[in-house]
Amino acid sequence: MTVQRVARVLVDSPLPQLDRLFDYAIPDALAGEVVAGIRVKVPLRSAGRMIEAYVVEVGVADASARPLSELDSVVSPVPVLTPALWTLARRAADRAAGSAGDILRLAIPRRMVRAEKAWLAAPPPGAPVVADEQHAWALxxxxxxxxxxxxxxxxxxxxxxxxxxxxxxxxxxxxxxxxxxxxxxxxxxxxxxxxxxxxxxxxxxxxxxxxxxxxxxxxxxxxxxxxxxxxxxxxxxxxxxxxxxxxxxxxxxxxxxxxxxxxxxxxxxxxxxxxxxxxxxxxxxxxxxxxxxxxxxxxxxxxxxxxxxxxxxxxxxxxxxxxxAATRRRSPRVVLSATREGENRGQRVPSAAFAAAREALADGPVLVQVARPGYAPVLVCAECRDPARCAHCGGPLHAARQGAAPACSWCGRTAHGWSCPNCTSTRVRMAASGSERTADELGRAFPGVRVIVSDGDHAVLTVDEKPALVIATRGAEPLAAGGYRAVLLLDGDRMLLAEDLRIGESCLRWWSNAAALAAPGAPVHLVGVAGPVARALATWTQPAYARSELADRGPLKMPPTVRVASIEGERPRVEAAIATARAAVPELDSDAVLGPLAHGEGVRALVRFEYALGTRVTASLRASVVEAAVSGRRPPRGRGGGPRNTLRVRVDVPDLDL
The missing domain is CATH 3.40.50.300 (P-loop containing nucleotide triphosphate hydrolases)
Structure with a gap:
């Protein structure tokens, strides 16, 4: 009896119901070409078309199985999907209640025919040899x-x-x-x-x-x-x-x-x-x-x-x-810089930080970190201080430069003839200083000194050792040869006001990364900030701050002490998914579910669960996604495609806002 060889494939489709292996018969014409890991084309009966797929395994058909469709063709002979990558993609997808195909779409680049032909024609690379002196350096x-x-x-x-x-x-x-x-x-x-x-x-x-x-x-x-x-x-x-x-x-x-x-x-x-x-x-x-x-x-x-x-x-x-830990602990010289007696309480650069910058500029560059790019990223009404909003889309207004008409950050429209809906005032004032306005102000305070702006619109990677004021947004700080002679961390109080569970952790990371660019012994002034985050920076004890964050979040059941899944979609679908999860995992606490509340065109709920319950919770949520995809509404006639997916799940969400 002839043994029929089959290829078990994962089709390259975003549909959750297709996130499993399908068996296809290998025709005799392709018997010598089909191996695990290659790309092939297979017929998809439900869609009536050919679709690309990865061959995950090659085996023998079950004698009792029904007749199988045949592979159509081999797209590429290169096994781009290794067994280890397939196992990792499957595990990562299951942990996140997602599709392995979505993981592979991120991991495996799109096929480029010329690059592939050149690689196949070239001799295989030889084993690299690390020189003894380089290995000694590494050790x-x-x-x-x-x-x-x-x-x-x-x-x-x-x-x-x-x-x-x-x-x-x-x-x-x-x-x-x-x-x-x-x-x-x-x-x-x-x-x-x-x-x-x-x-x-x-x-x-x-x-x-x-x-x-x-x-x-x-x-x-x-x-x-x-x-x-x-x-x-x-x-x-x-x-x-x-x-x-x-x-x-x-x-x-x-x-x-x-x-x-x-x-x-x-x-x-x-x-x-x-x-x-x-x-x-x-x-x-x-x-x-x-x-x-x-x-x-x-x-x-x-x-x-x-x-x-x-x-x-x-x-x-x-x-x-x-x-x-390192043998020798090193840390920057951090100064918590506050306004002195007699100074304006809202002064952006206190006298101590200003004096440190002036002294450091005699030797080399000074870094000034600010919160936002642009000139005046936030405008408010000059009379009532309400945020200035665009009359067309409701977006925040900003000023591109001194004296310029306000413009919307969302739709880009210029707000000619703007008036405040609260008090009818037609005047605005700047409520925040961006990188360009800060550069303008400090340029006037330090005449004759180079001013360099580094932000999303002005990318600067390195600066030399000559005196310069480097105004950079968080994360865009250039490297200075020999390190900065002083670092000023401005707008820290405003950064900490962001509505984010991890804002303290984020601020400490932004400030620590900037402080690490200072020259040995150079002062790092954190302006206008006190409390645990400031102390952690000043004492360079970031792990201790992380421990305190864990201790605070534990009783509140907030991540990362627990895992959190977000469920979005139509209310009946979301409520059904929650009920299914509770039935599948009865150990879920009574307060494990937050919501559902209105979110966009549907509702959103959050499910909090212990790490030990993760496998069962994610499997239940994934089953609900597949069920919703299979039984979902079909799009209007002529739009094409399959049923509309009316349920979306994301596990370990970075943003917990309902």
């Missing part, structure tokens, strides 16, 4: 943290507080010392014949780490993987990670899934940065994906940063992650 750098090199070799989970200082590469380029620390960990891992995956939030961090690595590794060993690359270059880089030799992958959040050979290290820099939280479904944070990968692949896992997130600190407290 010296890691030696500042006793036991770190051995812990990485033993594949442990580690939390490391990075040194708050600026170093110089051989060509004089300034980089944070954290970049040299992670580069040393990668060099040591590669020297042991294992691959390293380094994940950073944005292009600024990537440039620093790439510079530190380029001087220590063979060029062919360093693979860049991020979304800003041209599509052919990114696909070529992905194909390089599939080679049977180790490498070092450097990229943004999606790089955590890179299917490298012999993985030995996954390192996450600054895991509190929101850029590491995936906005696309199913919204798996790079930190959570790295934890899953460490468990599956047995790699070392390093969380490094100038601050400690409450999420990582929770794992440290549980003993799941081990903290390794």
């Amino acid at each position: 010296r750098v890691l030696g500042a943290y006793p036991g770190l090199a051995d812990a990485i070799a033993a594949a442990e989970r580690l939390a490391v507080d990075a040194p708050p200082a600026v170093a110089r590469l051989a060509d004089g380029t300034p980089v944070g010392e954290w970049a040299e620390l992670l580069a040393a960990a990668a060099v040591d891992t590669l020297a042991r014949g294992r691959s390293a995956v380094l994940v950073v939030p944005d292009h600024r961090d990537r440039a620093q780490l790439e510079g530190a690595l380029a001087a220590r590794l063979p060029a062919e060993a360093l693979v860049r993987d991020d979304a800003k690359q041209p599509a052919p270059a990114r696909y070529s880089a992905y194909l390089r990670t599939l080679a049977d030799v180790p490498c070092v992958v450097l990229g943004n959040r999606s790089a955590v899934y890179a299917p490298v050979n012999a993985p030995g290290l996954v390192a996450i820099w600054d895991d509190g940065d929101p850029l590491l939280s995936e906005p696309l479904s199913p919204g798996v944070h790079a930190r959570d994906a790295a934890l899953l990968r460490q468990e599956l692949d047995g790699t070392a896992l390093v969380f490094a940063g100038h601050t400690r997130t409450a999420d990582v600190e929770r794992l440290v407290q549980l003993g799941w992650v081990r903290e390794i």
Whole structure:
């Protein structure tokens, strides 16, 4: 009897009901081409069309099974989906109540035919060789943290507080010392014949780490993987990670899934940065994906940063992650700068901070961190102080420059003839100073001094050692050769007023990252802020602040002490999903559900649950999503597509506002 071979495939579709493996018969004409991991085309009966899919397994058909449809064609002979990547994608999707296909869409770049043909035609890459002197350098750098090199070799989970200082590469380029620390960990891992995956939030961090690595590794060993690359270059880089030799992958959040050979290290820099939280479904944070990968692949896992997130600190407290401290503790000289007696209480730059900036400008650059870009990002009525809003869309009005007519930040319309709906006044006043207005004001206060603005519209990566006032928004601070001679952290009180559960943690991260750019012994003035966050910065005890945050959030059942899932959709669907979850997981507390409340065109509810209940809760919510997708309303005739998905679920939501 002839044995029928079948391919078990995952179709590339966003429909939740298709998030499972389907069996297709392998025709004789394709018998020698179909292997696990390749892309193929298969017929989809429900849609009456061909669709791309990944071959996950190749096996033998069940004798009692009904007749199977056949594979249509092979799209590419390259096995881009490795068994390890499939397992990781499936685990990450199940944990987040999402689809594995959505994970793979982030992890595997779109196919580029020319890049693929060039890769197939080229000889396979050779094993990279790390020079003895570079390996010795790496061990010296890691030696500042006793036991770190051995812990990485033993594949442990580690939390490391990075040194708050600026170093110089051989060509004089300034980089944070954290970049040299992670580069040393990668060099040591590669020297042991294992691959390293380094994940950073944005292009600024990537440039620093790439510079530190380029001087220590063979060029062919360093693979860049991020979304800003041209599509052919990114696909070529992905194909390089599939080679049977180790490498070092450097990229943004999606790089955590890179299917490298012999993985030995996954390192996450600054895991509190929101850029590491995936906005696309199913919204798996790079930190959570790295934890899953460490468990599956047995790699070392390093969380490094100038601050400690409450999420990582929770794992440290549980003993799941081990903290390794440096031999010599270093910290910036932080000054809590307040207004003195006789000074205006609302003065933006107190006399002590002003004097420190003036003295430092004699030697080199001074960094001034502000909250917002632009000139006057917030306008209010000059009479009643109500926020000035656009008459067309209700968006906030701002001033692009001194004397300019107010314009809407949302729709861009110029608000000619604006009047306050509360008091009918036609005058506005500036309620906040952006980076450009701050540069204007400080430029007048320090005549003859260069003024450099660095924000979203004016990207500056580095500045020289000459005197200059560098006005930067949070996260956009350039590196200064030798470090800044003084750092002024303005608008801290306004930053802390943001309605965000983690605003204290975020502010501490912004300020710590800026303070780490100061030269040794240079003053760092935090203006107008007191309380626990200010004390944590002044004493450089960020882990202690994270512990206090955990202690405060525990009784309130707020993340990360518990997990939270958001359910959005039509009220009947949301209520049915909640009822199903309560029936499936009777251990859920009586106050586990918040809502549902009106949200957009439907309602939204939050479900809080313990980590131990996560598998059952997410499975129940996922089943509700699939049921809603299968039985949902169909779009109007002529619109095309399948049933409309009327239920959306996201687990571990970053924003808890109902």
